[in-house]
Amino acid sequence: MMKKVFAEPDFAFPEGESNNHVLAALHDLLHNHPGRKIAVGFHGNIMTILMGNFDVRYDLAFGHTLEKPDIYKLAFEGDQYLGTERIWKQRVL
Template sequence: MLTNLYFVRHAHSTYTPEELRRPLSEKGQIDTEIITQILKEENIDYVISSPYKRAVQTVEGVADFFGKEVIIENSFKERILSESPVENFDLAVTKVWEEPAFSWEGGESNIIAQKRGVEATLKVLERYEGKNIIVGSHGNIMVLIMNFFDKKYDFSFWKELSMPDIYKLTFNGTTLKEVNRIWKCN
């Protein structure tokens, strides 16, 4: 029985240091309308999201269309890079991808963040087997999850993501069978 996970990387947000309540920007809000139109064509059974406002806002239009509630799953939140803002984001994120066990102070290593995301993904696959599920999430954690199932989804793949972005991952049980990009924001 095939299960489809539609990983939706959140739309563009207005930067604030407050991760949990950072809202979508005006462009991000416009992009959510496109996401809703695209995913209306799929037969969505469940909508799950990171607790971060920008992730929830990105998928709530689809949830509304299908008459579903947005189920919050904390483990799909973005990886914590550091407990305090880093001086050079590109350098900081490159380092954690180059050294999977390394973490910045108060942050998660790739290994730790991936474990969190994969455990949540496996629970979703078990609980909703044979269903079509949207997962509203974030770029780093999404790619770390994908990387667990297929190593070709790596740092260079992450750098090519758009915001938002949609990938459909098809599983047979817990075995990844196919990955298709549904939409890439221009």
């Protein structure tokens, strides 16, 4: 099912939203809050799919490498994607 989710941006599970709906919501946030810092939490798969819309390196294989938790910062200027930075620093006990 995850391959289908990654391959079909309009696919949605029953009572869920498609990747395109989530991407549209992200663009709405960027449009309605220009220049603001916005924190948004996602499960790893949808986060990877969103990141992959801006940079093809973030694909299903990348999603399998995520730590739990993991935190990435996506930078935008308006709707223009500037880049991604991993900001999670794993603690060693």
